[in-house]
Amino acid sequence: MSVSRFQYERWTPAGLRTVWTAAVVLAALAAAPIVLPATAVEKLTTLWIYVLLAVVWNLLAGFAGLVSVGQQAFFGLSAYLTLRLVEWGLNPWLALVGAAFIAGAIAIPISFYALKLKGGEFAIATWVIAEVVRICVMFDPLVQGDTGNSLIALNAYAPDLRREVTYWLGLAAMAGFLVLTFRVLRSKIGSAAQAVRDDEEAALSVGVSVMQTKRIIFVLAAFGTALAGSIWLASAITFLPRTNFGVQWTVFMLFMVLVGGLRTFEGPILGALIFFVLQETFSSYGVWYLFGLGFIAILFALALPDGLWGLIRRKRGGDLLPMGTLLKQQASGQDA
Amino acid sequence: MLDAIIQGVLLGGYYAILAAGLSLMLGVTRFLNLAHGDLAVLAAYLVIYLVATWHLPIVWAIVLMLPVMGLLGWALQAFLFARTMKGGFLLPLLTTFGLGAVIQNGIYGVFSSDVKSLGNFIGNLAWASWKLPFHISVGKLPVYIFVAAVVVLVSLQLLLSFTKLGRAMRATTIDEEAAELSGIDARRIQRATVAIAMVLAVLAGAALAMRSLVNPYTGPTQLIFAFEAVVIGGIGSLWGTLAGGIVLGIAQSLGAKISPQLFQLFGHIVFLAVLWWRLKGAGSLGLANFLRSLKGGRA
Numbered sequence: 307m308s309v310s311r312f313q314y315e316r317w318t319p320a321g322l323r324t325v326w327t328a329a330v331v332l333a334a335l336a337a338a339p340i341v342l343p344a345t346a347v348e349k350l351t352t353l354w355i356y357v358l359l360a361v362v363w364n365l366l367a368g369f370a371g372l373v374s375v376g377q378q379a380f381f382g383l384s385a386y387l388t389l390r391l392v393e394w395g396l397n398p399w400l401a402l403v404g405a406a407f408i409a410g411a412i413a414i415p416i417s418f419y420a421l422k423l424k425g426g427e428f429a430i431a432t433w434v435i436a437e438v439v440r441i442c443v444m445f446d447p448l449v450q451g452d453t454g455n456s457l458i459a460l461n462a463y464a465p466d467l468r469r470e471v472t473y474w475l476g477l478a479a480m481a482g483f484l485v486l487t488f489r490v491l492r493s494k495i496g497s498a499a500q501a502v503r504d505d506e507e508a509a510l511s512v513g514v515s516v517m518q519t520k521r522i523i524f525v526l527a528a529f530g531t532a533l534a535g536s537i538w539l540a541s542a543i544t545f546l547p548r549t550n551f552g553v554q555w556t557v558f559m560l561f562m563v564l565v566g567g568l569r570t571f572e573g574p575i576l577g578a579l580i581f582f583v584l585q586e587t588f589s590s591y592g593v594w595y596l597f598g599l600g601f602i603a604i605l606f607a608l609a610l611p612d613g614l615w616g617l618i619r620r621k622r623g624g625d626l627l628p629m630g631t632l633l634k635q636q637a638s639g640q641d642a
Numbered sequence: 643m644l645d646a647i648i649q650g651v652l653l654g655g656y657y658a659i660l661a662a663g664l665s666l667m668l669g670v671t672r673f674l675n676l677a678h679g680d681l682a683v684l685a686a687y688l689v690i691y692l693v694a695t696w697h698l699p700i701v702w703a704i705v706l707m708l709p710v711m712g713l714l715g716w717a718l719q720a721f722l723f724a725r726t727m728k729g730g731f732l733l734p735l736l737t738t739f740g741l742g743a744v745i746q747n748g749i750y751g752v753f754s755s756d757v758k759s760l761g762n763f764i765g766n767l768a769w770a771s772w773k774l775p776f777h778i779s780v781g782k783l784p785v786y787i788f789v790a791a792v793v794v795l796v797s798l799q800l801l802l803s804f805t806k807l808g809r810a811m812r813a814t815t816i817d818e819e820a821a822e823l824s825g826i827d828a829r830r831i832q833r834a835t836v837a838i839a840m841v842l843a844v845l846a847g848a849a850l851a852m853r854s855l856v857n858p859y860t861g862p863t864q865l866i867f868a869f870e871a872v873v874i875g876g877i878g879s880l881w882g883t884l885a886g887g888i889v890l891g892i893a894q895s896l897g898a899k900i901s902p903q904l905f906q907l908f909g910h911i912v913f914l915a916v917l918w919w920r921l922k923g924a925g926s927l928g929l930a931n932f933l934r935s936l937k938g939g940r941a
Contacts, residue, residue, distance in 0.1 A: 373735050375676070419914075422921045425731045426674025430869045431917060434910050437866070441907045451903075553862060557743050560736055568732075593747040600743030607726050607737045 316492070317628060324626040332481050339470045347473050351541050353582045354476035355534045358483055359555070360562035360574035360581075362530030365487050367560075368569040369496065370523040371503030373425070375556050376432030379416075379439045380528045381535035382551035384409040386443045388539055389455050393448055398459040399471065402536040410529030417524045421517060433553065440551035454546040457539055472540040479533045488571060490526065491629055499523050554596075561599050564606045567613030572626055576615055645778050646899045650892030652781070654871070655788030656849045657887030660864060661871035662798060663842030665883050668872070669815040670835040671719070673727065673734035679865030680745040681840060685711050686847035686856050687749055690758050700763055700848070707844045715840030719833045742861060749858040757855040764852055787849045794845060795884055801838075802880070811835055815878070863906075870913035873920075 339347045359381075367373045387405035392398050416435060423431050444451050460468055490496050498519040501509035510516050539545060558581065566577020588595045606613060619625055664678045675681075685707055692703035722741070726733040761768040764783070771779040802808035810831045813821040818828050850856060850864065867890065875886025890909050897908030 367732070371732065373732060375739065419918065419921075423917065426668065426735060426869075427873070427917070429674065429676070429735060430866065430873075431914070434866060434870070434913060438907065438910050438914070441903060441910075444903065557739070560739060564736060564740075593750040597744055597747035597751060600740045600747065603740035604722070604737055604744065607733050607740065608722065611726075611733055 315628075320624070320626070321628040328484075332477070335477055336474065339473050344466070344469060347469050348541060349582075349586070351469075351473045351476045351537065352585075353578065354473075354480040355537050355541075356558070356562060356578040356582055357575055358476075358480045358530055358534045358537075359559050360566065360578040361480075361483055361487055362527040362534075363556075363559035364563045364566075364568065364570075364574040365490070365530075366523060366527035368563060368574075369491060369503065370499040370520060372421075372520065372524060372527075373429050374420075374432040374527075375429045375553065376434070376436035377527070377531045377559065378551050378553060378555045379432070379436035380409045380413060380532040381538070381555050382436075382443070382547065383412065383439055384532035384535035385539040385545050385550045386446075386449065386547075388536055389448060389457060389545055390446070392457065392459045398457060398462075399475075402475070402540055403533075406529060406532040406536045409532035409535070410525060413525045413528030414521070416528075417521045421520045421524060436551060436553075440547055443551070444547050449545070449547060452546075452548060454544060454549075456544045458543070460540065460543065468540075472537060475540065476537045479530075479537060483530050483533075484575075486526070488627065490523075491571065495519055495522055496629075557596075557599070561603045563613075564603045565613055567615030567619075568611065570612065570615040570619065570625065571629060573613045573615035577613065580614075643896075643899070644776065646895040647892055648778065648780060649784070650895035651888050652784035652788045653891030653895060654884065654886075654888030655784070655791035656846065656853065657867055657871040657890055658791045658884040659787075659794055659842055659849060660846035660868040661875070661883040661887055662795060662880060663839035663846070664865075664868045665872045665877065665880070666798070666811075666842075667835055667839040669878055670811055671723065671727070671734075671832045672818075673723070673731055673738070674869070675723075675836075675839070676735065676738040676865060677742040677745060677861070678738075678839070678843065678868060679863065680742045680861030681711070681715075682843040682847035682850065682864060683856055683858070683861040684745050684749060684847070685840075685844040686760075686851040687753055687758065687858075689844070689848050690760055690851055690856075691753070693760065693763050700760060700852075704844060704848050707848075708841050711840040711844045712837040715836040715838075715843075716833050718840075719836035723836070724829060724832065742865075746858050746861060753858070755858060757857045758851065759855045760848065760851040761853075761855075768852070783853055787853065790845065790849070791884065791887075794842065795880060798838075798880055807831070807834060867909065870909060874913060874916045 335350075338350070342350070359377075363374075363377060366377070384405045387408050388398070388401045391401035391405055396404065420428060420431055420435065443449055449455055463471075498509065498514045501512075501514055502516050502519055506516055535550065538550070562577035562581045563574050564577070565580055566575065567573020584595075584599070588598070591598075610617060612619075660679070660682055664675060667675050667678070688707055688710070689700070689703045692698045692706060693700055696703075698706070718741075722737060723734055726737045767783050767786075770782045772782065772785075773779050800808075802812055810821065810826045811834070813824065813826055814828050814831045814835075821831075822828050846864075847856075850860070871883055871886035871890050873886065874889050875882030875884070889912060893912040894905045894909040897904035897906075
């Protein structure tokens with residue numbers, strides 16, 4: 307028996323069709339602000355932020371098994387750092403992107419600490435770290451405790467331009483992270499992360515560098531969350547420590563990922579879409595809407611733990627994008 | 643300074659009641675209940691409701707809530723947590739987190755966002771104090787809560803040491819499968835444990851509502867404090883929750899003495915430092931192990 311009788315396939319025709327469709331849709335979305343009304347552009351920007359948040363949290367919690375309840379640390383930190391950089395005289399657009407990179411870099415030292423913890427301890431420690439970051443940020447006179455601050459520097463730009471650049475920034479960040487996450491998941495790192503999630507000791511025994519794998523995923527997820535935080539600041543303008551560092555962001559990520567489909571690539575995108583629609587339709591109901599979100603998340607955990615995408619996948623018999631490697635026996639087999 | 647330390651020690655009594663339930667549940671069911679603080683706050687609201695609307699004496703309101711919340715805990719484990727436990731640690735963690743959101747917003751929806759307290763219903767106990775030398779005054783209520791914490795921990799210790807249920811709980815904590823092989827119905831033990839944890843949450847919630855104000859979103863912070871007490875004291879150690887609670891309480895009240903914002907920060911830093919110290923390879927237990935290592939023995 308030799309391996310050469312098998313053909314490796316990493317792409318399926320259906321997968322390629324999905325990629326081309328996605329490319330066309332993204333191109334259309336990039337051109338959309340030209341024709342869409344202002345409110346639609348603003349709302350879609352929010353949607354890109356949701357998709358970005360859901361995709362990176364699924365990467366972290368779903369694929370790598372690192373259930374963080376403290377991703378708001380990076381979401382809020384990036385917004386705060388933007389204000390700080392602008393205060394020091396940087397162009398606000400550069401500050402938004404630069405702050406996300408700095409927040410992502412801050413995740414590296416945090417990872418050396420947090421990644422040694424597991425399960426519930428990791429969850430709470432990340433939460434406590436987010437609280438520590440928030441309390442420290444609130445000491446900055448620029449933030450003035452609970453008062454917060456605003457990115458008024460963006461007001462120097464015409465409202466239309468500001469709205470459209472924020473939209474493109476959001477779309478680019480989302481698309482970039484979709485491609486990045488897809489490539490990471492199909493790479494050795496993706497397989498390693500899932501192996502570590504399922505059994506750390508077994509992964510270690512077959513030569514997976516556990517810490518490095520976790521660190522790459524953790525920092526990547528932090529960077530994505532930080533980017534989302536920057537774009538949120540660009541569209542909301544105001545920075546309130548208790549809102550931007552609020553644990554409700556993690557509740558939203560959890561909802562989108564659980565409803566869409568934990569550990570699937572397509573699920574979080576679907577979950578973010580559903581969350582966006584629910585938010586638009588029911589958020590005026592206030593607390594009972596939030597009550598419902600928690601309730602639905604629990605129902606999914608109970609009845610449909612792999613989410614709606616898990617259900618769709620079973621119905622249609624596969625994902626839209628190939629995540630693994632297909633082995634096919636060669637048609638021109640030399641001998642039986 | 644001494645004043646702040648005394649306040650901190652007494653605050654630790656309250657943390658111990660909340661943390662003991664969390665720790666017990668973590669040991670037996672092996673998942674962290676992220677809604678533990680919210681369940682305590684829910685119990686506090688129900689006690690306040692019984693006292694304020696039905697004019698029940700506080701003691702009776704608490705006694706009435708004990709079986710109610712115990713039953714709720716039993717049901718939560720039977721119909722919710724147990725079903726999500728099959729798929730590893732991820733789903734129960736997410737489920738309890740979702741449950742927290744449900745409880746917080748449910749409380750808000752039913753009782754509004756106003757801050758509530760039992761302080762108005764306990765007469766002068768809310769501010770009565772003993773005068774000690776050196777101009778130190780010690781509030782009577784914190785002392786009573788601390789004494790209650792010790793009574794609760796002693797009762798739990800007796801339960802764990804001398805009853806059949808307690809032995810089964812300890813066996814399930816150490817090795818669930820081996821316990822089942824010895825004829826223990828681990829799932830029943832887990833349901834009983836969550837029920838006990840919820841009974842403790844009623845006491846913690848009532849203590850919290852007597853000594854301070856609560857609002858629907860008080861729960862998550864209380865959960866963090868409880869978990870910090872558990873980790874500082876050493877996971878799996880009953881009396882460690884009291885030791886951890888006291889250390890946390892002292893750190894917080896010393897921080898608050900410098901600036902109100904430092905109340906939480908000092909506690910968080912002590913927690914992160916203890917975790918760090920533990921990761922440095924000092925053993926699997928926190929303070930409990932540290933004390934043991936001082937005595938010369940290892941865990």
